[in-house]
Amino acid sequence: MNAPSPVFAATPHIVVPPPGPLSRAGAAALAALESPAFDARRKAREATSGEDFAAIVYAEGQGATLTDVDGNRYVDLVAGFGALPLGYGHPALAASVQHAWNTLPLALGDVYAAADKLALATALVDHFQSATGAAKGRLLFGLSGADAVTGALKTVALRTKKPGVIAFDGGYHGLSHGPLAACGLAPKFREPFVEQLSKHVQFAPYPTTEADLDRALSAVKKGLSRGDAGAVLVEPILGRGGCVVPPASFLAELRALCTETDTLLVLDEIWTGCGRTGLGFFAGAAAKPDLICLGKALGGGMPISVCLGTEETFEPWGSHGGSYIHTATHFGAPPGCAAALAVLTTLAEGNLIAENARKGTLFQTALTAHGFSVQGTGMMLGIPLRDAATALAATRRLLQAGYLVLTGGRDGNVITLSPAFVLDDAAIVAFANIVHMLVPPEARR
Secondary structure, three states, X not given: OOOOOOOOOOOOEOOOOOOOHHHHHHHHHHHOOOOOHHHHHHHHHHHHHOOOOOOOOEXXXXXXXXXXXXXXXXXXXXXXXXXXXXXXXXXXXXXXXXXXXXXXXXXXXXXXXXXXXHHHHHHHHHHHHHHHOOOOEEEEEEOOHHHHHHHHHHHHHHHHOOOEEEEEOOOOOOOOHHHHOOOOOOHHHXXXXXXXXXXXXXXXXXXXXXXXXXXXXXXXXXXXXXXXXEXXXXXXXXXXXXOEOOOOOHHHHHHHHHHHHXXXXXXXXXXXXXXXXXXXXXXXXXXXXXXXXXOHHHHEOEOOEEEEEEHHHHHHHHOHHHOOOOOOOOOOOHHHHHHHHHHHHHHHXXXXXXXXXXXXXXXXXXXXXXXXXXXXXXXXXXXXXXXHHHHHHHHHHHHHHOEEOEEEOOOOOEEEEOOOOOOOHHHHHHHHHHHHHHOOHHHEO
């Protein structure tokens, strides 16, 4: 049995104004070696916000804190884009990965598997069947969320023989070619590659209130009426789109429309899965999706993802003697599977999903007490500010105070929070107090 998840007091400690000299030197050296896209993005953010966006360079982490190469310690409210549910240095996770690495770092993928792959597949299919009521489930492994969505899109094509997908404005499913075609967060992500992408994706508005639910559903109905859509691809809660929770009936309405038209419902739970929302292991399982994509938190920091689905949905993969296949060398490798098994065990034994619901309520209570509006649920929250420039400037002021956050939302005006599940209550209250001091009322939405 795993030991209880350690909870370290998450407090900032700034010894030199960040980014310090070592971070600046390291970030500059990396910028000269990496694709120029990332330095160009940094310069664009400086132009928008009027702030210095030089990067910090991480050195080490513990629990829900990070230390940079200059010795500054930060409270990490990003947690690897939500991929570190147990934070840094969790003993059960570290021991599981180390054991797998020492004994069998790599099996032979889809030819000869390792025992950890079987154990994880069994556990995940059990989760899927229990959550959705499916009689039997199947899965495909991947390394990233985009891999899982690619597997889902391929499965849709095989199952329905239809090329079309209905996706949503504000949705984000990864930037590899298949998912990129369905990226509704920012058209500029797609535009340079549009000639290489599927021409069969239609976008519907993502509903944020009951008032615009009908408009969203009408757009989906119109798309389905064309007859070429094999799937509706949707995030149960928008992630990069600003941590937006749709109206309660939204997913059920999509399920009904998909059932009426023999269309597959695909839930992208890359960010919402593994209990981050406090709503259960999956946030949208009550809608009984045909396919669920899971990643990020699943590996606790190790690269692993899965596309889960019903036996009926996966059946066409068995045709043509196995020439229909979706695999890669490291899919389902033992260290990633061992990490995922440790995450699943710790979530169950530590009651962390229920704790996420409680901590999310604490976050919202503390922030709204200071006059902020808050989007999202559980440990997946967004704080909308006046505009993108305001939000970007706020992230830099928070960095200098020792707090790591990112921006999101279609307009870039939302501070997004996806901290490790082990974040302590005192750190939540302290963050609400500091963001209140740093973001004046006129900058809030």
